[in-house]
Amino acid sequence: MDTPFDAPPSSPVPPPDPRGSRHPRAYDPLATHDATGPYVDPGRDDFDRRQRGERDGVAAGVDPASAPSRRRPDPRSALPTRDRSPKRSAAAERRRKRKRVVIAAAVAFMVLLVGGIGYAGLRLAGQFGGPDNSDFSNTAGTSDVVVQIPPDSSLTAFGEILKENKVVASVGAFTTAADGKPISAGFYKLRTEIPASTAVSMLTDDNRVGRVVIPEGLQLDTKEGIDGKTTPGVFARVAEATSLTLNGQESGVTVEELAQAAATATPQELGVPAWATDAVSALAGDHRRIEGLIAPTLWEAIDPNLSPVQMLNYLISRSASLFAQWGLPESGTTSSNMTPYQTLVTASIVEREVNRAEDYPKVARVVVNRLDDNQALQMDSTVNYTSAIQNIDVAGDDFTADTKWNTYQQKGLPPTPIGAVGQPALEASLNPPVGNWLYFVSVDQQGTTLFTDDFEQHKRNRQQACDNGVLQTNCG
Incomplete structure (x- = not known):
């Protein structure tokens, strides 16, 4: 028998809830309700079934299995019935080919790029195709x-x-x-x-x-000794080191050109340091004004293409840096109350007076003590500076020569250093030891030097030098 809803016979309809339809009974989600329960509307359920049947093309009360199909036809069924898969496959294949071409081009570009970088690197390293060891065969050369x-x-x-x-x-x-x-x-x-x-x-x-050795104590001018030997000066050594013949043409500087540049160029052009500018300017026209400003050392690379002024600038400016490294201040005074230039002059006397570096500090102290006592220095080395013949045993007219460098005739320091100043002599003059010494004399050929502050003792020491053949002048 048809019923308005499909409810199992064993599931009677529950009595109405006295609270009304707005307060249904509690719903148990675990219970099997099917067509029964507090939320079932028999009329609505039947309507819904009919609607579903009509949508599916089945009238109410008609067996769906026997009802004709009323499904909406697929719009794609109206298209031609040919198979579309070959077209899609061809398009996909074309896309795959294009992708392979792009990848291949990118790989080729990277290979070329890496290869180019490698090639350039190998070329720079001189190793592309093996090192270039090509060589000439003519030992005489061409020029x-x-x-x-x-x-x-x-x-x-x-x-x-x-x-x-x-x-x-x-x-x-x-x-x-x-x-x-x-x-x-x-x-x-x-x-x-x-x-x-x-x-x-x-x-x-x-x-x-351009390689030249300037020894300690060397002077600018070439000098001849009492033994007949000639000692080339700074100018002669520099000229010889930088002069050469290139393909039959003479080049380089001469002694005369260097002396002329030293005498006439400005202190700034010559590279003279500030602490020596006044002294150099005071002797304008005399090449000896730069004496002592070229340090004794091994000069490795004097450019032979330089002019005489440029060459002197190179030597003097770099010597100033050496003096600074050796402790010479650029301004002020030393512990002996000397300016940097006066210290350099003192050190040049120390350099020329004795042969042993161990005696340098005492000689420096003698110079300072005599200056402090307003005594003439009476140093033979200063007399020899202007002498035609160098002689440790100064005699005759040399004592009375009227020059600015003769400390037998002039009090105080000479106007310039009297030779190239080395580091030991400079350091000794910067910090001479405490002592009262006023006299000294070398008494043998080994350079043994005796110091004293007593003149009578000094005369006895001097006689010892005479007895040993070191001195011949004023010997008893």
Whole structure:
């Protein structure tokens, strides 16, 4: 029998809730309600079933299995019935091909990029296709050339400079030939287009240009000794070191050009430090005004292409830096109440008076004590400075020579240093020891020097020097 809702016979309809439909009974979600329960509306449920049936193309009361289908046709069924999968497959294949082409192009670009970088690196390293070891074969070369190697240059940098100057054919040939051999920086006179091994053999002191040793105590001018030996001065040594013949042409500076530059150039042009400017300016026109301003040392690389003024500037300005390193102040006074320039003059006397560095401090103290007592220094070294013949045993007219440097005739310090000042003499003059010494004399050929503050003792010490053949003047 048809019923308005499909409820099992064993599930009677519950009695109405006395509280009304607004207060249904509590709902148990675990209970099986199907078509019964407090939320079931029999009329609504039947309506919903009919609606579902109509939507599905089945009239109410009709068996769905026997009812004809009324489903809405698929719009795509109206399209041609041919198979679309080949077209989609072709498009996908084209996309895959394009993707493969892009990837291949990117890979090719990266390969070219990496290869280019590697090629450039290998070329820079001189290793592309193996190192370039090409070499010249003519040991005589083709022409003269002066090459400068900066300090601290590597062997490879050395080779590159030689290759740029056409001395060697390749850096590789030079580094192979020079491996393990001592080579110094500086200026060298070489030949162009020579074998690397020949170039290495020429990189010796014999082919150095602008390398000169200035010993302690050396003076600007060349001097002759009582023994007939000639001592080349600073000017002569610098001129010799920087003069050379290049392809038949003489170049370099002369002694006369250096002396002229020293006498006439301004202190600023000569590189004179501020603490010596006044003293140098006071002797304008006299080349000896720069005496003592060139430090004794090994000068490794004087540029032979410099003018005389530039060359002196190079030597004097760098010497000022050396003096500063050795402790000479740039201004003020020392513990002995001397200016930097006066200290340099004192140190030059110390340098020339005795042969042993251990005696330098005492000689410096003698100079300071005599100046403090307003005594003439009476140092033989200052007399010899202007003498034609250098002699430790000063005699005759030299004592009375009227020069600014004769401390037998002039009180105080001479107007300039009397030679190149080394570090030991400078340090001794900066800080002379405490002592009352006023006299000293070297008494033997070994340079033993005796000091005293008593004149009678000094005369006895001097007689000892006469007895040993060191002195001959005023001997008893």
